[in-house]
Amino acid sequence: xxxxxxxxxxxxxxxxxxxxxxxxxxxxxxxxxxxxxxxxxxxxxxxxxxxxxxxxxxxxxxxxxxxxxxxxxxxxxxxxxxxxxxxxxxxxxxxxxxxxxxxxxxxxxxxxxxxxxxxxxxxxxxxxxxxxxxxxxxxxxxxxxxxxxxxxxxxxxxxxxxxxxxxxxxxxxxxxxxxxxxxxxxxxxxxxxxxxxxxxxxxxxxxxxxxxxxxxxxxxxxxxxxxxxxxxxxxxxxxxxxxxxxxxxxxxxxxxxxxxxxxxxxxxxxxxxxxxxxxxxxxxxxxxxxxxxxxxxxxxxxxxxxxxxxxxxxxxxxxxxxxxxxxxx
Amino acid sequence: xxxxxxxxxxxxxxxxxxxxxxxxxxxxxxxxxxxxxxxxxxxxxxxxxxxxxxxxxxxxxxxxxxxxxxxxxxxxxxxxxxxxxxxxxxxxxxxxxxxxxxxxxxxxxxxxxxxxxxxxxxxxxxxxxxxxxxxxxxxxxxxxxxxxxxxxxxxxxxxxxxxxxxxxxxxxxxxxxxxxxxxxxxxxxxxxxxxxxxxxxxxxxxxxxxxxxxxxxxxxxxxxxxxxxxxxxxxxxxxxxxxxxxxxxxxxxxxxxxxxxxxxxxxxxxxxxxxxxxxxxxxxxxxxxxxxxxxxxxxxxxxxxxxxxxxxxxxxxxxxxxxxxx
Numbered sequence: 001x002x003x004x005x006x007x008x009x010x011x012x013x014x015x016x017x018x019x020x021x022x023x024x025x026x027x028x029x030x031x032x033x034x035x036x037x038x039x040x041x042x043x044x045x046x047x048x049x050x051x052x053x054x055x056x057x058x059x060x061x062x063x064x065x066x067x068x069x070x071x072x073x074x075x076x077x078x079x080x081x082x083x084x085x086x087x088x089x090x091x092x093x094x095x096x097x098x099x100x101x102x103x104x105x106x107x108x109x110x111x112x113x114x115x116x117x118x119x120x121x122x123x124x125x126x127x128x129x130x131x132x133x134x135x136x137x138x139x140x141x142x143x144x145x146x147x148x149x150x151x152x153x154x155x156x157x158x159x160x161x162x163x164x165x166x167x168x169x170x171x172x173x174x175x176x177x178x179x180x181x182x183x184x185x186x187x188x189x190x191x192x193x194x195x196x197x198x199x200x201x202x203x204x205x206x207x208x209x210x211x212x213x214x215x216x217x218x219x220x221x222x223x224x225x226x227x228x229x230x231x232x233x234x235x236x237x238x239x240x241x242x243x244x245x246x247x248x249x250x251x252x253x254x255x256x257x258x259x260x261x262x263x264x265x266x267x268x269x270x271x272x273x274x275x276x277x278x279x280x281x282x283x284x285x286x287x288x289x290x291x292x293x294x295x296x297x298x299x300x301x302x303x304x305x306x307x308x309x310x311x312x313x314x315x316x317x318x319x320x321x322x323x324x325x326x327x328x329x
Numbered sequence: 330x331x332x333x334x335x336x337x338x339x340x341x342x343x344x345x346x347x348x349x350x351x352x353x354x355x356x357x358x359x360x361x362x363x364x365x366x367x368x369x370x371x372x373x374x375x376x377x378x379x380x381x382x383x384x385x386x387x388x389x390x391x392x393x394x395x396x397x398x399x400x401x402x403x404x405x406x407x408x409x410x411x412x413x414x415x416x417x418x419x420x421x422x423x424x425x426x427x428x429x430x431x432x433x434x435x436x437x438x439x440x441x442x443x444x445x446x447x448x449x450x451x452x453x454x455x456x457x458x459x460x461x462x463x464x465x466x467x468x469x470x471x472x473x474x475x476x477x478x479x480x481x482x483x484x485x486x487x488x489x490x491x492x493x494x495x496x497x498x499x500x501x502x503x504x505x506x507x508x509x510x511x512x513x514x515x516x517x518x519x520x521x522x523x524x525x526x527x528x529x530x531x532x533x534x535x536x537x538x539x540x541x542x543x544x545x546x547x548x549x550x551x552x553x554x555x556x557x558x559x560x561x562x563x564x565x566x567x568x569x570x571x572x573x574x575x576x577x578x579x580x581x582x583x584x585x586x587x588x589x590x591x592x593x594x595x596x597x598x599x600x601x602x603x604x605x606x607x608x609x610x611x612x613x614x615x616x617x618x619x620x621x622x623x624x625x626x627x628x629x630x631x632x633x634x635x636x637x638x639x640x641x642x643x644x645x646x647x648x649x650x651x652x653x654x655x
Contacts, residue, residue: 219585262546
């Protein structure tokens with residue numbers, strides 16, 4: 001199967017006063033049609049910068065893609081002119097949902113205007129009547145009840161959960177091949193969050209869209225993702241099928257992360273805490289970036305470990321990965 | 330009971346016209362519970378359920394519309410002078426966001442010293458000793474006192490906030506979402522620190538949180554709030570192990586779990602949280618409840634005992650109890 005999105009060796013640089021940072025430092029992954037890839041990591045791991053890089057929405061001035069490729073539909077998005085990217089790709093074939101629906105919706109335009117905007121811009125509907133009908137149809141697809149009657153309402157007339165549905169409607173309006181969702185449920189209460197996750201699953205079943213879900217919440221990742229990539233300090237340290245990541249994590253960071261989460265139904269007085277802090281990206285360790293916090297550190301870790309293939313598309317960037325004797329120790 | 334609230338209500342007037350306020354937000358509407366010495370009580374619920382307002386009422390940051398807060402059996406509403414000072418020393422708070430709860434212009438030493446100076450008359454040497462002691466308990470190096478908050482990471486800043494509270498040698502601490510602003514790997518460090526502090530100094534906690542797994546792990550007793558009212562409470566094992574209120578069930582069923590074989594169920598709750606401005610009649614949860622029936626829209630259910638020290642307010646339970654009695 002040709003992947004819907006293929007990213008190879010992506011390096012993004014941010015020029016700041018204190019020097020040039022590489023928040024994304026050699027990231028590769030792919031997503032197939034009808035598949036959800038979760039990119040999980042903590043703040044500063046580079047997960048949000050990765051998704052901004054995919055759409056070339058990096059902060060200006062200062063942000064740039066230094067090398068690597070982002071391929072959708074046979075074209076490398078990093079090589080397109082800004083004009084062509086905006087006209088034929090961004091929002092049309094690869095779209096994005098951000099975390100906070102309050103800042104991604106314009107308070108002075110009606111919801112119908114905003115959901116219709118991508119249809120108008122990409123010329124998928126001509127004329128006011130067609131755009132309105134199109135916008136209503138898209139709102140229906142995100143399960144907003146009686147969509148026609150809500151087209152003329154403003155964002156503040158929608159509840160938090162309904163607003164996030166409107167933002168998602170804008171993202172799927174042009175039926176893109178790839179949708180990037182950056183923490184789409186983090187601001188929502190759990191009872192609303194579970195409904196959003198259910199909605200994404202239904203949209204994917206209906207349209208076959210490939211979803212890249214950025215999250216810090218391992219619970220959210222487990223409940224929707226087919227595959228998971230774990231990021232740490234600008235690099236993907238482990239990637240594989242969701243079940244493998246949760247049942248048989250191979251990278252010490254992934255294990256530490258999973259061990260540190262309290263779980264329902266398993267009460268214990270102490271959690272297994274991960275000590276230390278993530279490294280400063282202005283001055284990252286030369287070898288494995290997790291080594292300074294790693295309990296299993298060995299001499300070899302002074303050099304960056306290659307990705308060890310563990311079968312079934314599971315791999316981990318750790319010298320010890322695949323060497324189960326070491327894990328047992 | 331160290332800290333107790335009885336029939337606590339807080340109504341905020343909204344809208345201001347010529348004829349006065351146009352409505353009332355019943356943020357907290359008749360809440361009662363108690364925190365035992367050296368134990369942890371957790372308040373859980375979704376945004377807008379009033380849990381943070383309860384914390385503010387306890388900390389005397391808001392005055393209740395009705396009801397009272399009792400500390401060691403005495404109402405705190407009438408306290409003044411030295412008795413009020415005593416209460417403020419013994420009950421401390423740690424807030425969610427360590428980036429805004431620490432004064433960026435003060436060195437850590439001054440941040441910790443400020444409440445001690447305001448409440449106690451002690452000499453320089455004793456003050457320094459107290460600061461060092463607090464920093465040591467929370468696991469920060471001695472030199473940390475000379476630095477400013479921005480020189481620390483989020484987890485370390487939350488340690489500073491905890492040190493500031495601890496330096497007062499409190500008997501109770503109100504923790505309002507103490508780990509929500511922190512990264513996953515840092516949360517466990519802070520929770521373990523709080524557990525250690527409780528074991529060593531016998532501090533009671535009132536923790537406000539939305540993360541149910543955290544609450545189950547951390548607290549001895551739990552109260553579940555919905556739209557300003559307590560719908561179920563009791564020992565944490567009872568509330569989590571055998572939830573009796575449909576809202577508690579829905580929260581537990583909705584919570585995402587780090588387990589790819591667990592699918593949260595979206596159908597256990599309908600629609601979205603109601604408004605505290607116009608709370609639904611009868612049981613406040615009935616418009617979202619998949620089990621709602623005859624009496625739910627009409628009358629507010631009374632608490633029904635669901636185990637030792639546990640109760641829930643639900644007409645289904647009232648009905649069951651009546652059938653048993655017959």
